[in-house]
Amino acid sequence: MLKKNVVLLVIGLCIITYLLGIFLIPLMDIDAAQYASISREMYVHKSFLQVYDLGHDYLDKPPMLFWLSGFSMYVLGVHDWAYRLPSFFFSLLAIYATYRFALLYYKKDIAYLSAMVLASCQALFLMNHDVRTDTMLMGWVMLSIWQFATWFNTKKIIHFVIASIAVAGGMLTKGPIALIVPILCFLPHFILRRDWKHFWHWEYVLGIAIIAILLLPMSIGLYRQFDMHPGKIVGGNYITSGLKFYYWTQSFGRYTGENANREMNEFTFLLQNMLWSFLPWILFFLIALFLEVKKLIQQKGKLQLNQEWITTGGFILTYCVLARSQAQLPHYIFVVFPLAAIITAKFLYQLFFEHQWRHLRRTLVLLHLIVFTLLWMALIVLIAFPFSDIPKYVAALSSLCLLLMYSLFYSKRLHFHRLLIIAFFTIIGINVFLNTAFYPTLLQYQMGNTAAEYINAQHIDKSKVVTAGIHPGYPFYFYGQYIFPDTAINALQPNEIVVTNADSLERIQQKFPYAKVLHKGDNFHVSQLNITFLNPETRPEVLQHYAIVDLTIPNKKITKN
Known part of the structure; x- marks a missing residue:
């Protein structure tokens, strides 16, 4: 039997490890730093319904992450850890909701193990410092699944209302996937139990109304920013309607071909990445998933009264939907890791506590x-x-x-x-x-944070700083707390301070003989780690270098004849 203090110790150590990453690791380019920069920009300019990225229209993700992280910065100041804290609390919500959902159908020990497995999988450690929308999405989705399951079991309307709010929160975080996943979880469960009465309840109309009302502020912002000004170009895409892009193109367009992204569209791509992201539990999970499917086949496709197929069916169907997308990234599957944790926990309990196999x-x-x-x-x-x-x-x-x-x-x-x-x-x-x-x-080795750190430490006037011939990365704008303009090297003006590629120094010094190099640093895209970089002897082959150069005209001393 699992003791509660053991469970709390393990989860507590996981939480401490999350916090170490939250407070000690600088933001990593691209996504985490970009979202932090957008959150800061939203907080500074008080533009909560219309989202901007370095002053340009932004349409890729819904605003929930930016709203909460911007509010966190308002309360705590502009820090990377302030950006991460809201997502940290959603990871705790996901762990707790996983425990409470498992408790509805299984022994307390399995519920404990479910929470421990989720808290200790590699993805959770990564998601709490390399924060994207998926951390919040996981919390919202697992909260909705837990509350829907509780409502189906108890018929207390409060649980249905909370579940609907959670769906809306998830849609405000990453789009329709927050509604699709709960549907994919309960659909096979009801079918396999021949529980046809759950296919219609009058409360579903109430749920749709709650979701629609909560999506209204974002929808108004999209309409004002894009639908009232059709023809904007965002990310190379011609946008005729922000509402259509959010509610259709960004999600369903990945299947119809309307979404231009074509990233990693192999069916096994997400499974390949689970080999590291669901460590140390991935082998247990794969065996458990196989045994769950085998057991269902042996039962001729019908569940017994004490069985649930919300977790296994939900994981399998969600995986198939995501894996058929024309654009995939490793973190897309994280949304159903709570379900994977419960599947794994059942097998671990049978293996180590009931001494099977x-x-x-x-x-x-x-x-x-x-x-x-x-x-x-x-x-x-x-x-x-x-x-x-x-x-x-x-x-x-x-x-x-x-x-x-x-x-x-x-x-x-x-x-x-x-x-x-x-x-x-x-x-x-x-x-x-x-x-x-x-x-x-x-x-x-990431220039964005190191260059901004130098500018801040030297109290350089940021209104004079420009970038030329280099993209410094989003950490530069977040840690610099300023939207530095970009210009061409030929367009540089006297008295500016330019952040540039070190290879451009010769051209700059030919045009400005008095230019003074204030700082030089290394630059590498750290999200693209490779052996060449990790080997100190071959690292110079892949390192780039940047320089901060002062173009201020020196004062000339006036001499008397």
Whole structure:
């Protein structure tokens, strides 16, 4: 039996690890830094219904993330951690809603395990510092699924109202997918239980009304910004209607071909990325998913009264819908990770608490010991070799953690299963090192935050700063807390301070002989890590360099004849 204090300890350690990333890691270009910049711009200019990106019309994502992060900056100040905090609370909501939903259908131990699995999967550690819309979406969607399930079981209208509000919140975060996922969850559940009465309730009309009313402010903003001014070009797309783009093109256009994006459209792409994003539970999940489908086939496609197919059916159908899209990114599947966590938790309980599949358990224990050893060794290499700025004692500590993992594995004093212990220990421990040592050092090679840091530290007049011949990245605008204009090198004017590519220095100095180089720094797209960059000997091959140059005309001394 799982003790509550063990559950709280594991989830508490996960939360502490999230917070380390939230407060210690600079924003990573592109998405997280872009959304932070938009949130700051919205807060500064008080433009809450019409969204702008560096002064230009923005239409890619709904405004919920920008609203909440902008409000957080209003209360706490313009900081990267203030941008991340609202999403952090939604990750906690997702964990809690997962626990409460699982409690509706399973033993408390399985509900506990569900929360622990979700809290400790690699995606949650990543989502809390590389914040995009998916963290909030996960919280809203899991809240809606939990509340809908509670309403179906109790018929208390308050749960239906909360679920409808959650759907609207999710749609304000990332669009119609927040409505589609709950439908895909309950549809197979009702069909397999032959529960036809749930296909119609008068409350559904109420739910549609609640959602429509809550979407109204955003819809008004879209209409005023785009539909009243048709023909705007946003992201290279000709926009005739902002409402159509949001409610149709951005989501359903990925299937009809109306959406121009063509990113990673293989059916197995999301599954391939789950191999890392759902660590350390991915093998357990795949086995559990297979067993769930096998069991349904054995039951000839009909559920018993004590069974639910909300989680398994919801995951499978959502995966199929997302995988058929012409544009996919790894984080798209994160929305159903709570469902994957519950599927996994059921299997873990049967494996380690009910002692089923003993021969399979021995194989899984050995296989995961090897996998966790390789993960620790990879971490040690990342800490010890690529960056000389990371103190050597950090690599020594990570090596000790590898030895401690083996000590925990072979200890006979622990009352919790040894494989679960080393799984939690490994994933939490590795992310502590990543969040405190590796990522903060890596982000020093991202010019946006380092260039803005120099400008802020030197108290440079930002009204004089321009960029030329280089795109400094969104962290430059967020940390600089200013929309720096861009110009051509040939159009530079005296008395400006230019941020530019170091290769352009010669041209600038020919035009402005008195130009003074204030600062030079390195630049690398850190989201595109590769072996060449991580190897200190080959790193210069892929590093770019930037410079901050003062074009101020020096004062000439007047001499008397």
